[in-house]
Amino acid sequence: MDFxxxxxxxxxxxxxxxxxxxxxxxxxxxxxxxxAGAIDVLDTLxxxxxxxxxxxxxxxxxxxxxxxxxxxxxxxxxxxxxxIYGYVTTGMASVLVDNCLLKDDPCLxxxxxxxxxxxxxxxxxxxxxxxxxxxxxxxNCGDIDPQNINHYIVNGGYAALESIFKMTxxxxxxxxxxxxxxxxxxxxxxxxxxxxxxxxxxxxxxYVICNADEGDPGAFMDRAVLESDPHSVIEGMIIAAYAVxxxxxYVYVRAEYPLAVETVQHAIDQAKDMGFxxxxxxxxxxxxxxxxxxxxxxxxxxxxxALIASIExxxxxxHNRPPYPxxxxxxxxxxxxxNVKTFATVxxxxxxxxxxxxxxxxxxxxxxxxFALAGxxxxxxxxxxxxxxxxxxxxxxxxxxxxxxxxxxxxxIGGPSGGCLPESALxxxxxxxxxxxxxxxxxxxxxxxxxxxNCMVEAARYFLDFTQKESCGKCTMCRLGTKHMLDMLQxxxxxxxxxxxxxxxTDLAEDIEEGSLCAxxxxxxxxxxxxxxxxxxxxxxxxxxxxxxxxxxxxxIAYYILPDKCERSCDACVGVCTAEAIFxxxxxxxxxxxxxxxxxxxCVAACPPEYxxxxxxxxxxxxxETEKRPEKAKK
Amino acid sequence: MNLEMxxxxxxxxxxxxxxxxxxxxxNMIPILQDVQDKLxxxxxxxxxxxxxxxxxxxxxxxxxxxxxNQFRMIPxxxxxxxxxxxxxxxxxxxxxxxxxWERELGIKVGEVTEDRQFDxxxxxxxxxxxxxxxxxxxxxxxxxxxxxxxxxxxxxxxxEDKHGLSQDKE
Numbered sequence: 001m002d003f004x005x006x007x008x009x010x011x012x013x014x015x016x017x018x019x020x021x022x023x024x025x026x027x028x029x030x031x032x033x034x035x036a037g038a039i040d041v042l043d044t045l046x047x048x049x050x051x052x053x054x055x056x057x058x059x060x061x062x063x064x065x066x067x068x069x070x071x072x073x074x075x076x077x078x079x080x081x082x083x084i085y086g087y088v089t090t091g092m093a094s095v096l097v098d099n100c101l102l103k104d105d106p107c108l109x110x111x112x113x114x115x116x117x118x119x120x121x122x123x124x125x126x127x128x129x130x131x132x133x134x135x136x137x138x139x140n141c142g143d144i145d146p147q148n149i150n151h152y153i154v155n156g157g158y159a160a161l162e163s164i165f166k167m168t169x170x171x172x173x174x175x176x177x178x179x180x181x182x183x184x185x186x187x188x189x190x191x192x193x194x195x196x197x198x199x200x201x202x203x204x205x206x207y208v209i210c211n212a213d214e215g216d217p218g219a220f221m222d223r224a225v226l227e228s229d230p231h232s233v234i235e236g237m238i239i240a241a242y243a244v245x246x247x248x249x250y251v252y253v254r255a256e257y258p259l260a261v262e263t264v265q266h267a268i269d270q271a272k273d274m275g276f277x278x279x280x281x282x283x284x285x286x287x288x289x290x291x292x293x294x295x296x297x298x299x300x301x302x303x304x305x306a307l308i309a310s311i312e313x314x315x316x317x318x319h320n321r322p323p324y325p326x327x328x329x330x331x332x333x334x335x336x337x338x339n340v341k342t343f344a345t346v347x348x349x350x351x352x353x354x355x356x357x358x359x360x361x362x363x364x365x366x367x368x369x370x371f372a373l374a375g376x377x378x379x380x381x382x383x384x385x386x387x388x389x390x391x392x393x394x395x396x397x398x399x400x401x402x403x404x405x406x407x408x409x410x411x412x413i414g415g416p417s418g419g420c421l422p423e424s425a426l427x428x429x430x431x432x433x434x435x436x437x438x439x440x441x442x443x444x445x446x447x448x449x450x451x452x453x454n455c456m457v458e459a460a461r462y463f464l465d466f467t468q469k470e471s472c473g474k475c476t477m478c479r480l481g482t483k484h485m486l487d488m489l490q491x492x493x494x495x496x497x498x499x500x501x502x503x504x505x506t507d508l509a510e511d512i513e514e515g516s517l518c519a520x521x522x523x524x525x526x527x528x529x530x531x532x533x534x535x536x537x538x539x540x541x542x543x544x545x546x547x548x549x550x551x552x553x554x555x556x557i558a559y560y561i562l563p564d565k566c567e568r569s570c571d572a573c574v575g576v577c578t579a580e581a582i583f584x585x586x587x588x589x590x591x592x593x594x595x596x597x598x599x600x601x602x603c604v605a606a607c608p609p610e611y612x613x614x615x616x617x618x619x620x621x622x623x624x625e626t627e628k629r630p631e632k633a634k635k
Numbered sequence: 636m637n638l639e640m641x642x643x644x645x646x647x648x649x650x651x652x653x654x655x656x657x658x659x660x661x662n663m664i665p666i667l668q669d670v671q672d673k674l675x676x677x678x679x680x681x682x683x684x685x686x687x688x689x690x691x692x693x694x695x696x697x698x699x700x701x702x703x704n705q706f707r708m709i710p711x712x713x714x715x716x717x718x719x720x721x722x723x724x725x726x727x728x729x730x731x732x733x734x735x736w737e738r739e740l741g742i743k744v745g746e747v748t749e750d751r752q753f754d755x756x757x758x759x760x761x762x763x764x765x766x767x768x769x770x771x772x773x774x775x776x777x778x779x780x781x782x783x784x785x786x787x788x789x790x791x792x793x794x795e796d797k798h799g800l801s802q803d804k805e
Contacts, residue, residue, distance in 0.1 A: 035763035035776040067765035217721030217760035255668065255705050256761070296664055296703035299759075313663035315702040374723035374764035381765060412722065448722045462725050466759060472702070576783050578735060598738070600731050602782045 001275045001283045003162050010150035017151070023056040023101060026074040028142060030063035030227040031259050032220070032381075036070035037089070044090040045073070048097040056101060062228020064142030065135075067381035069112060072142075075100055081118035085110045129398040134360065135384045136368045137184075137344045138221075141228035146263050149270040152231040158276055160350035161235050164242055165284045169199060172243040176346065178354035180366035185211055185302075185339030186414065186443040187519070188365070188432035191346075194336060197326040198244045201334035208241045208249040209330065209337045212264075213307060215254065215299040216415030217466065219446035221370045221382055222340040226253065226260040229344070230267035234290065236343030238276065239350060240336055241288045248289055250330075252307055255294040265292050299470035302444075303518045304329075304337040306472065317472045318518035341370060361387035365431035373399045375448035376406065385430075392426040395449055406451040409550075410534070414443025416463040417523035419530035420456060439530040441523055455552035456535040457542050461489040463527035467520060477515030481508050482524050489528070493553045495619075497543040506532060551616040554599045558620040563589045565613035573603040573614060585627045593629050645680045648673055653688050660689060663699060667706060676710045712747045712754035714792055716740070716772050721760030723767040732768045733757055735782035739789055752796075753789070 017024065027033070027042045042060065049056055064072055069086030075096065076082030083106055085096065092110055099105040106120065113124035124130070135141075144151035152158070164172050177192025198206060210233060214222040225233060237249050251268075253261050268290050271277045279287050293311055300306045301316040308330050310316035329335025345367060349357045358366045365387040371394060374380050378400030385394060391411060395401065402408045410420040419440030421428070428434050432442050450459060468482040485508050488501045509525030516522050532539065541547045548556040561573070561582075568588040581596035582603060590613075592603075607614045617623050652669045656662040663685070670681050677700055679693075686693040700706045718724075718733045737743055740753050747754040763769050766778030772788060 032763055032765060035761075035766055035769070035778060070765065215759075217725075218723050218764055220760075220764065256758075294665070294668060296668065297705035298703050310664065311661060313660040313699070315698055372764065374767070375726045380723075416722065446722065448726060450726060454726055459726075462722075578738065578782055598734070600735060600782045601728060605781065606783075 003158070003282060006274060007153055010153035013148070013150040014154040017057070017059065017145070017148075021078045023054070023075070023077045025056055025058045025076075026061045027058065028062065028064050028070065028072040029060040030224060031257070032063060032067045032224075033070045033072065034259075038071035040090050041071045041073065041088050041093045044093040045097060048094055049101070052097060052102055054097070054101050059145045060147070061144060062141050062146045063224040063382065065138060065224075065382040065384075066112070066379070068379045072112075074115065076115070077101070080104075080106060081120065082115040083108075083121070084112045084115060084124060086112040129379065129383070129400075132385050132389055132393050132398050133383065134368050134386050136348055136360075137225065137232075137341045137370050138382060138384050139229070139348075140232065141224060141382075144229065146228050146230055147266060149231060149267070149274060152229065156351060157231055157347070158235055160347035161238055161276060162282060164239055164350060165282060165286070169243050169245065172239065172350070173199065175354050176243070176349060179349045179357040180354075180361075181342065181345060181349060181357065182365060182432060183339060184341035184345070184370075184445075186441060186445075188442060191338060191342055194326055194338070195240060195243050197324070198334045198336045201327040203333040205248070205331075205333050206244050206246040207330045207333060207335040208237050208244065208246045209304075209307065209311070209335060210237055210249070210251045210340060210343055211302065211304065211307060211337055212251055212253040212257075212260070212340045213295045213302045214257075214340075214444060215297075215302050215470075216444040216446050218374050218412075218448050219372045219415055219444040221372050221445060223254075223257050223260050224382055225340050225344055226251075226257070227263050230264045231271065232344040232347060233264075233340055234267055234271055234277070236338075236346035237290060238281065238288055239346050240338065240343065242286055244334070244336055246336070247287055248291070250291050250293050250311060252293050252295055252301075252311065255296055261292060261294055268292065298472070299466075300472045300518070300520050303520060306518070307337065308335065315472070317474050318520075320517055362429065362431045364433050369430060369442075369445060371445045371447045373447050373449070375412075376402050376451040376454070377449040378403050387431045388429040390427050390429050391421070394430070394447070395426070399449070402449060402451050406453065408449070409452050409454060410450045410456060410459075410531075412448040412450065412459065412463075412527070413446070414441040414523075414526075415446045416466040417441065417520065417526050418443045418446070419526045420450070420459060420534065421530065422534040425534075439526065439533060441526065443523075453550055453552065455493070455548050455550035456531045456538045457489065458493050458548075458550075458552055460527045460531040461486065461493055464489060464524065467524040471520065471524070475516045475518075475521055477512045478521030478524065481512040481515070482521075484508060485512075485525065485528060492539065492542050493548075494555045495542065495546045495553075497539075499540075499543055501543070502532065502536075502539055546619040546621070548618045551618050553618075556620055557599065557616045557618045558594060558623040559592050559597055559599065559603065560615055560617050560623045560626075561590050561592055562613045562615060565611055566590050567608075567611050567613070570608065570611070572606045572608060576602045576606040578602055583629050591626050591629070594623065594626075642680045645674065645678060646684060649681055649684050653684075658689060663689065663696070664703075667696075667700060671706060676707045678708070709747065710751070713752050713796075714773050715754050715756065716770060717756045717758045717761070718744075719759075719761050719763075719767070719769040719771070720757045721764065721767075723764035724760075724769055727767040729768040731782060732770060732780050732785075735785050736770070739785045752793075 029038045071088045073085045073088045100107045181191045182188040298316045301310045303318045306316040306318040325335040371383045471478045473479045566589045574582045579598045581593045585591040604614045682696045683693045686696045720729045770777045770780045
């Protein structure tokens with residue numbers, strides 16, 4: 001194989017794509033973009049361009065991380081700076097073609113910013129978030145066409161792979177060990193050490209598995225990487241395979257991510273055609289194949305031993321460790337299981353050296369962390385910051401803080417089995433160890449922001465409900481213990497809780513942690529423990545006063561229309577009420593029939609903000625006596 | 636179609652899928668996935684057939700099928716409705732949306748309407764957290780759903796079915 005030749009061809013392809021005298025348009029069409037209508041925007045752009053006879057090239061790129069502003073379109077015309085447009089609709093797409101492409105109006109009213117320095121508008125890099133962001137894992141996401149291997153090669157791809165064939169297996173492992181890379185799936189085990197153990201286990205055959213079973217609700221970075229830059233993961237896997245001497249690899253992707261499955265499969269085929277996969281890779285004696293395995297929707301399969309059982313065609317139940325998969329994994333053979341982000345980081349370390357990587361991050365946690373910001377935060381999307389950045393920086397500066405003038409209440413980190421941290425923990429520098437100390441876990445990197453309208457008891461109940469349903473049932477404590485905890489929490493949010501439950505919850509939580517084999521059970525009580533620790537007063541309010549301070553728990557609240565605020569001639573709430581529970585009372589003041597109300601919250605949203613007459617009250621018994629619906633009004 | 640014919644037709648539909656795979660246990664889940672893609676669900680006859688292929692007991696196949704959320708054993712409605720109740724959707728009142736769907740369709744989560752037109756499922760995260768709360772109807776993702784929008788979505792689908800009109804997406 002002639003890598004320099006492949007590279008020069010790739011450069012030529014890239015030049016055609018980027019640096020010629022043609023206008024080119026990039027549309028972000030990862031799943032998040034598609035959900036916001038990116039495909040319709042793409043179709044409109046293509047139709048319009050053809051109609052108008054404009055000479056322009058359109059390409060689809062992956063996720064740019066700015067999910068809040070999807071669909072995103074980048075237009076770069078020769079002679080003017082590349083500009084990124086956000087919240088694009090089909091209507092705006094037509095306007096962009098007519099005004100920006102046909103004429104020379106850059107439509108700055110739609111622009112988020114420019115991608116390069118210019119005299120017209122600020123660049124997006126001037127946004128506060130870019131001061132903190134350091135995109136390593138997401139380095140190519142949104143910049144390249146994930147379907148085109150050349151785009152990856154031009155941006156430094158497969159150079160690391162070429163260089164490892166001059167190194168021994170031990171050298172590669174040493175580099176990774178020295179870099180201090182820790183598993184990005186949440187466990188935080190040293191990647192180099194894992195590889196070393198696997199290599200020395202000396203099995204008949206050895207396997208490499210990429211864990212992309214991203215089951216955590218609220219985490220979508222693995223999906224984004226696979227959809228936007230699949231080759232970085234594949235290259236990382238090949239390097240790992242070389243280091244441990246594996247001939248077969250699997251990418252275990254959730255079946256719920258059809259686009260990711262398709263993109264990875266396409267990338268594997270391309271890599272094979274180019275000679276990066278298959279027999280005698282890049283002219284060496286090394287052979288390696290990768291297969292895609294679609295996971296079938298079991299949260300516990302994110303656990304490595306359960307994942308392996310699943311590939312073997314069994315129920316995905318974890319087993320006791322040791323033996324770790326590194327010594328006895330798939331089909332009983334030594335197996336490396338690493339997360340998508342871990343593999344995506346590997347080529348960078350080989351290329352830039354272990355010292356370069358270990359200079360980023362904190363003493364014990366090197367490199368960067370990717371977070372999926374969601375919930376009550378302005379800039380939802382993907383964020384990559386160096387380890388050690390504080391939560392406050394991530395949420396307020398990168399994420400833009402809590403919207404609608406609401407007050408920040410808590411941040412839930414690490415998926416459903418992570419913890420809820422309060423305002424006072426925001427100055428915590430984020431790394432594997434500091435989060436653990438605060439009661440949360442690094443987990444998948446999901447970060448959900450909660451504001452004053454979220455009830456923490458209900459939040460704990462929700463997370464436990466999830467882990468309880470996903471418990472595989474093998475360990476008694478996890479199967480039954482979580483069920484009992486859930487029952488107690490359910491009673492508390494229903495207003496039937498007792499004070500002794502709080503002690504019992506803590507006791508059970510400790511037992512479940514001790515009595516469970518895998519991380520699912522061990523961490524399931526985290527949301528309950530952290531909310532008990534930081535938001536004890538909310539539990540007490542629910543139990544003693546039957547009051548939900550956040551006005552969220554349905555059994556403890558009631559809707560009430562303030563008579564002196566109701567405008568009377570307005571019928572907004574009557575029309576939208578899904579249960580026909582609101583009627584016009586005396587003097588046309590609207591009244592809620594408490595017996596009929598299903599507490600769907602629709603009326604609160606419908607009441608015009610200038611009146612704001614409908615309020616939620618807790619405890620439900622605090623609602624003043626209202627007039628009864630007159631008999632004749634009934635049909 | 637009587638039961639015997641149905642059984643035969645299931646066998647006929649599965650045979651070409653089984654032919655593609657080797658008799659190795661690791662192919663079990665891919666086979667079940669393919670069968671479900673074809674039949675929309677996994678009827679008992681299909682599980683028995685797959686068990687025969689691997690020469691294992693049908694209960695072993697049943698064990699695998701019931702373990703994974705992806706597999707279903709009752710036929711879906713014509714228009715599947717999936718309400719997302721991932722963390723972000725839940726925090727943005729996904730529960731209210733799920734209840735509103737239940738009221739509108741007159742079924743509980745996990746059920747199919749009597750006319751087999753709709754089924755309702757709750758899923759944990761479809762990966763569009765930025766647009767919460769989300770519901771997926773057929774293949775279309777509806778973001779920022781409110782309880783009042785649901786009747787409109789359902790009516791539009793019913794009208795489309797009735798008149799055979801292919802209505803433009805917004």
